[in-house]
Amino acid sequence: MKKPRVCILRTAGTNCDKETAFAFEKAQAETELVHINQLVGGNKKLADYQILALPGGFSYGDDLGAGKILANELRFKLADDLKDFIKAGKLIIGICNGFQILVKSGLLPGNQNLAQESSLIINDSGKFEDRWVYLRAAKNSQRAALCVWAKDLPETIYLPVAHGEGKFITNNKITLSRLKENNQIVFQYCGQDGKSAGYPDNPNGSAESIAGICDLTGRILGLMPHPERHIDPAQHPRLVRDKKIKDGDGLQIFINGVEYCRKNL
Amino acid sequence: MVYKIEVKDSPGVFDAVGKGALKDIFDLGIKGVEDVFFAQAYTIEGQISEAQLKLICEELLIDKISQEYSVNPSGKPQSAGDKHIIEVAYNPGVMDPVEESALKGIKDLGIEGVVSFKTAKKYILQGKLSDSQVKTISEKLLYNKLIQHIVGAQGTGHRAQAEYKFKVINVDLLGASDKVLLDISKKGQLFLNLNEMLAIKKYFQKAGRNPTDLELETVAQTWSEHCMHKTFRGKIEYTEKIQNPKSKIQNKSQIQNPKIKIKKINNLLKSTIMKATKELKKPWCVSVFKDNSGIIEFDDKYNVCFKVETHNHPSALEPFGGANTGIGGVIRDPMGTGLGAKPVLNTDVFCFAPPDYPFSKLPKGTLHPKRVAKGVVSGVRDYGNKMGIPTVNGAVLFHDKFVGNPLVYCGTAGILPKEKSFKQVHTGDLVVVVGGRTGRDGIHGATFSSGELTHESETISSGAVQIGNPIQEKKMLDVILKARDENLYTAITDCGAGGLSSAVGEMGQELGAEVYLEKVPLKYDGLSYMEIWISESQERMTLSVPKENINRLLEIFAKENVEATVIGEFTNTKRLKLYYRGNLVCDLAMEFLHEGVPQIAKKAEFAIAKHREPAIRPAKNLTPQLLKLLSHYDICSKEWIIRQYDHEVQGGSVLKPLTGIVNDGPSDAAVVKPVLNSSKGLIISNGINFRYGFIDPYWMAFSCVEESLRQIIACGGSLKQVAILDNFCWGNPDKPDRLGGLVRASYGCYDAAKQFGVPFISGKDSLYNEFTVHGKSIAIPGTLLISAISVMDDVNKTxxxxxxxxxxxxxxxxxxxxxxxxxxxxxxxxxxxxxxxxxxxxxxxxxxxxxxxxxxxxxxxxxxxxxxxxxxxxxxxxxxxxxxxxxxxxxxxxxxxxxxxxxxxxxxxxxxxxxxxxxxxxxxxxxxxxxxxxxxxxxxxxxxxxxxxxxxxxxxxxxxxxxxxxxxxxxxxxx
Missing domain, CATH: 3.90.650.10 (PurM-like C-terminal domain)
Structure with a gap:
């Protein structure tokens, strides 16, 4: 069977590209690290891939705001290619800095003219924090059904966050209610018991404890936590030694993306 | 046209920077401030239309959801009534790390006319404050005059750099008396002693001419304590007074204080640290004490390398920049090891004065320890996180005596394919400098760190302080590894202390080199040939590239927007020849440069100090004592620091620095999987305890080695394959009592390494950690950091x-x-x-x-x-x-x-x-x-x-x- 091809987009300051590629490979995809200059210069074509992954890091040093400059590059230099990619029913995932890029380029939550409607701003704590968080990814709900990346996940999953600008906000309340109504909220920070909780369970002060959202098609996902940092039980902060547990919680997200491509593209 | 734009958070958005500053002001003991608001200010210069300016502001400078902007807010910042405005901008010549990204972002919008982009930070203080309180807040918290200034204070703005007019400067050594020689050394911040100056004079007498300023600087840099480790390699006459004070409670089975009988030491390094390694002959040691870091075997395909450095002096003056460039510099060590290693983890250990140190007792010219600590942590966070290297391990210790000299140890381990573990420059290879451009920053870093700090250091050594640009280094790293895997170069080293002088000098040591200094890409005009050569601008590395590979090499660097420039050639003349616009400005024999330094002879004395035994009455309830110990600054949780470091990037983190049922307990060491599809791992630990050194540096050293190994064992590791690094931070070694402790600690290192079977593979010393105020010298406690790296067969056994x-x-x-x-x-x-x-x-x-x-x-x-x-x-x-x-x-x-x-x-x-x-x-x-x-x-x-x-x-x-x-x-x- 042919493996779906993943374009792992990198530029100056990208730094989670290799482990994101490794996670996709573990999920049986074929990956390629592609520099933005290769896409802009036409040496590589987005159309040759089924998945576009925007990994974590500090693209251009997060100068002028996290993800801002790369988001503009996508908007002003690759807009047509991206539109075609999305129109073809292909998948996009943005993790951490990738989520910031998706939000600032207007690809998430997504509307007709790709206007920016939400943002990820400096954490309420005022600083970068690396910590593990529980995420609610409701099972068997429409929500899970909408986002192709979030299928077959348990009620709560456990992943690390590591960011300074991860507080999700929207331009107004209408956008926020629209996200809820459309089931675009894919992941919410929660306590170990799955219930809503304050800091540090919600590590940044996000509205509605939002950790990840998808677009209206469910094919574009952005999230602040790092699923690629929990694909193996050895990465668990408490060194879980249960032989029955083969994979980390994050792997299923990558498998979902890859499986979707297999079946649909 | 020059436009000034101000960006601030929209109403209702939490102003985290402002609130953070408010908290810090409160910590300063100033109560009158009710609130602080923060705004980012940008100055854009260029020929652009109104519409273009609007586009830049709306699409690039602000986040439309959370921020708003204004253009050209009324000229100078105006303070009025209870509103005090402090705007902080970089000094001319200091690299503004945002500039490059911003200029790129503007071009991406299709706008070409912008020539310069500068950033500033604006703080608006609300509250009844006196001018002197505003001044205190500014100086103690908001800016550092070494790299920044307050806008509008007096004659600021962006001074144009004057064009440099070439003229060779010769220094009259031949006609100089001893006194004048010493004067030349002192005024030029060369930190060379009379013997060394005389040796240079003699060399030039033979040559029949005076040296150029550049030649003298090159020799000073190469011979600096920082680069040459003269104390460790010199002659030491050592005397020891140990009475073996057999206290009543000492049990006979305990090892007595060993007497070291050696009186005359020729090269302390070779007689202790390196000797242990040589005698242990571990087959898995690949390259020790040679390259920029020590290399050991990892598995069938890879080796790992490890290096720890210090950046104490710069961090004392500018904590953020000092720590920032410290970590940036040590990352380039693995990158410059063999043919280049990929950094996989960082470790950071700090010693500060206690954060509750009274402001009133601060020596003149020192920053408050809390500010130092916060700045250092931010500097490490900024660079480490942006490089995408997990900071997995560390320690923080406190003592009053670190008030003038905080210690900042930064370490990096890297992984490299076995066959890329060695370098070899060839005659005819081109000298290529890659990465950042060269500016006036960091002049005299190597020599400056070879002397004591005084309260005047902050003015005379300001050029030695810099700030880093991690993204420049990250993109350089990405391309270097590509070029390495295509076998495009034959050797690599970093431009650290001493800049090109040190890098080219080292690489061309065996063969000789010629460099055309005008080819070096500059940040701005106005640098003299000498400044180009010794500048310590960050994020640069030097490669030796066979001519047939040069086109491909330049191509792959260009593809990822990293500059690579041919600046010269390695020769077979065994001479270092430098030209500037056709003029020969340096012609030195490599042999003189690298071997000509007269061996230093120093005296060392050690006597066991007798301390007071405390009379502690045995208490029935020891709960209060336990609580106090848990709150001891050395022991208490460092979570505030640890969480700000990304300790999991690269996906290889196994045992994290914090662990426990809610992930907040203190791990003994870190376990990392550097190769994701293998279950082999690395354990990283550190042993440090300067308090034992107050009693006996021998046992301090022994304990440090033992502690680093104990931590490895505690994480499930073994002694099977452990390598260690030594980092000595000491006071002035010209003073016999300081040097005596250093000698004794070195013997502790030797004995411990030998007995435990763990070789040293690399190390570094930072001496002269003393702070002189009005003639009174405060030395730091002699501090040894032992960093250990161990290969673990199966991380699942952690x-x-x-x-x-x-x-x-x-x-x-x-x-x-x-x-x-x-x-x-x-x-x-x-x-x-x-x-x-x-x-x-x-x-x-x-x-x-x-x-x-x-x-x-x-x-x-x-x-x-x-x-x-x-x-x-x-x-x-x-x-x-x-x-x-x-x-x-x-x-x-x-x-x-x-x-x-x-x-x-x-x-x-x-x-x-x-x-x-x-x-x-x-x-x-x-x-x-x-x-x-x-x-x-x-x-x-x-x-x-x-x-x-x-x-x-x-x-x-x-x-x-x-x-x-x-x-x-x-x-x-x-x-």
């Missing part, structure tokens, strides 16, 4: 430190002795004492090996090393990290001393001890493994949230709730 299950048994392994000298318990009573912890290496090795076997067999549920604060602190940490109570019985602790005291058993810091949790049904198996070794089944884990210790009389001497213990431990550094 053991963590927190209590796992109630009902499990608690053991102590190892002998507890009356060894409270230098302990944190004594420190609570402002005493040092004399019974410094010693090491019985034979016994320690047996314990280590037994515990490795037990970990390997999967018997150990949790293990924690007993170190600072002794058994009580270790056990308490295990309990509250696991959220489980513990009952401990001191009568079961193997204890060897004449005085039987609960507090001594609890708080003694005897080495080679562990607290271990074992399941009941594994008791026999575990005790079998420990046969013949000192151990005690001292208690069990209980389901209540209570930590209890029963004293020798059977009565509870500690009884505390977990929440209270944890709070004591977490509160002090919860900033």
């Amino acid at each position: 053991v963590s430190m927190f209590a796992k299950n109630s009902g499990d048994l608690v053991y102590i392994i190892g002998q507890t002795k009356d060894e409270l000298g230098g302990s944190h318990y004594f420190d609570l009573f402002n005493a040092i004492g004399n019974n410094v912890p010693k090491v019985d290496p034979k016994q320690a090795k047996k314990i280590f090996n037994a515990l490795s076997r037990a970990s390997d067999a999967g018997l150990i549920k949790a293990m924690h090393d007993c170190s600072d604060g002794g058994l009580a602190v270790a056990a308490a940490e295990m309990a509250f990290s696991g959220g489980l109570g513990m009952d401990i019985f001191l009568s079961e602790v193997p204890y060897q001393a004449q005085t039987e005291r609960d507090d001594f058993i609890l708080f003694s810091e005897s080495n080679s001890r562990f607290i271990v949790e074992i399941e009941k049904n594994r008791q026999k198996q575990f005790e079998n493994i420990l046969k013949g070794l000192p151990f005690g089944l001292i208690g069990c884990i209980n389901p209540q949230k209570q930590f209890r210790v029963f004293g020798l009389n059977g009565k509870a001497c500690i009884d505390a709730g977990l929440a209270k213990l944890k709070e004591s431990w977490q509160a002090p550094l919860r900033w």
Whole structure:
């Protein structure tokens, strides 16, 4: 069977590209690290891939705001290619800095003219924090059904966050209610018991404890936590030694993306 | 046209920077500020239309959802009434890290006319404040005059750099008297002594000419303590006075203070540190003491390399920039090792003065330790996180004497394919400089760190302070690894201290080199040929590239927007020849440069100091003492720092710095998987305890080595393949008492490495850590950091430190002795004492090996090393990290001393001890493994949230709730 091809987009300051590629490979995809200059210069074509992954890091040093400059590059230099990619029913995932890029380029939550409607701003704590968080990814709900990346996940999953600008906000309340109504909220920070909780369970002060959202098609996902940092039980902060547990919680997200491509593209 | 744009948070958005500043001002003791607002200011210069400016502002400079902007807010910042405006901008010539990204972002919008982009920070203080209070806030918190200025204060703005007019400058050495020679050294900040100046004079007398300023600088840099380690390589006449003070309580079986009989030492490094490595002859040592870092084997495909450096002097003057460039610099060490390694982890260890140090006692010219600490942590966070290298390990210690000289140790380990572990420059290879451009920053860093700091250092050495640009380094790293894998170059090294001078000088040492200085890409005009050569601008590396590969090499660098420039060629003349616009400005024999330094002869004296033994009345209730120890700055939680570092990027993190039922307990070491599809791992640990050095640097060194190994064992590792690094931070070695301690510590290193079978593979020393105020010199406590790296066969066998299950048994392994000298318990009573912890290496090795076997067999549920604060602190940490109570019985602790005291058993810091949790049904198996070794089944884990210790009389001497213990431990550094 042919493996779906993943374009792992990198530029100056990208730094989670290799482990994101490794996670996709573990999920049986074929990956390629592609520099933005290769896409802009036409040496590589987005159309040759089924998945576009925007990994974590500090693209251009997060100068002028996290993800801002790369988001503009996508908007002003690759807009047509991206539109075609999305129109073809292909998948996009943005993790951490990738989520910031998706939000600032207007690809998430997504509307007709790709206007920016939400943002990820400096954490309420005022600083970068690396910590593990529980995420609610409701099972068997429409929500899970909408986002192709979030299928077959348990009620709560456990992943690390590591960011300074991860507080999700929207331009107004209408956008926020629209996200809820459309089931675009894919992941919410929660306590170990799955219930809503304050800091540090919600590590940044996000509205509605939002950790990840998808677009209206469910094919574009952005999230602040790092699923690629929990694909193996050895990465668990408490060194879980249960032989029955083969994979980390994050792997299923990558498998979902890859499986979707297999079946649909 | 020049446009000034101000960006601030929209109403209702939480102003985190402003609120952070407000908190810091409150910490300064200034109460009048009601609120602080923050705004980012940008100055754009260029020919652009109104519409273009609008586009830049709306699409690039602001986040439309959370920010708003205004253009050209009324000229100078105006303070009025209760509103005080402080705008902080970079000084001309200081690199503004945002500029490059911003210019790129503007071009991406299709706008070409912008020529310059500068950033500034604007703080608006609300409240009744006097001018002097505003000044205090500005100077103590908001800016550092070495790199920044307050806009509008007086004649600021962006001064144009004057064009440089070339003229060769010769320094008259030939006609100079001894006094004048010393004057030249001092005024030029060369830090060369008379002998060295005379040697240079002699060389040029033979050449029949005076040196150029550049030649003199090149020699000074190459011969600097920083680059040449003259003290360690010199001659030392050492005398030692040890009375062997047999205190009453000393047991005969203890090792006595060893007398080192050697009086004349020729090259301390070779007689101790390197000697141990040579004698141990470990087959897995690949390259030691040669390259930019030490290399050992990892698996069939890869080797790993490791290096730790210090960046103390710059961090004292500008904490953020100093630590920032410190970590940036040490990352380039693995990058410049062999043919380039990929950095996989960072480690950072700091020593500061206590954060509650009174402002009134601060020596002139020093920054407050809390500001230093915050700045250093931010600097490491910024660079490490942006490089995408996990900061996995560290330590922070505190002592008053670090007030003028904080210590900032930064380390990086890298991984490289076996066949890329060596470099070889060839005649005809091109000298290529890659990465950032060269500016006037960091002039004299190498020589400056070879002298003491004074309260004037901040003015005269300001050029030595810089800020880094991690993204420049990250993109350079990405391309270097590509070029390496295409075999495009034959050697690589970083431009660290000494800049191109040091890099080209080292690479061309055997062959010779010619460089055309006008080819070096500059940040701005106006640099002299000499400045180009010795500038320490960050993020640059030098490659030697065979001519046939040059086009491909330049192509792949260009593709990722990293500059690469041919600046010269390696020759076979064995001379260093430098040209500027066709003029020869340097012509030195490589041999003179690298071998010509006269060996230094120094005197060293060591005498065992006799300290007061504190008279501590044995208390029945020791709970308050335990709480105080948990709150000791050395011992308390460093979570505030650790969480700001990304310790999991690259996906290889196994044992994280914080672990426990809610991930907040202190791990003993870090376990990292550098190759994601292999279960092999690296364990990284560190041993540091300057307090023992107050008593005897020999045992300090021995203990540091032992501690670093103990931590490896505690994480489930073994002694099978451990390599260590030494980093000495010491006072002025020209003073015999300082040097005496250094010599004695070196012998401790040798003995420990030899006995434990762990070779040193690299190291570094930072001497002259003294701060002179009005003629009075404050030296730091002689501090040795031992950093250990160990290869672990299976990371799935990692053991963590927190209590796992109630009902499990608690053991102590190892002998507890009356060894409270230098302990944190004594420190609570402002005493040092004399019974410094010693090491019985034979016994320690047996314990280590037994515990490795037990970990390997999967018997150990949790293990924690007993170190600072002794058994009580270790056990308490295990309990509250696991959220489980513990009952401990001191009568079961193997204890060897004449005085039987609960507090001594609890708080003694005897080495080679562990607290271990074992399941009941594994008791026999575990005790079998420990046969013949000192151990005690001292208690069990209980389901209540209570930590209890029963004293020798059977009565509870500690009884505390977990929440209270944890709070004591977490509160002090919860900033």
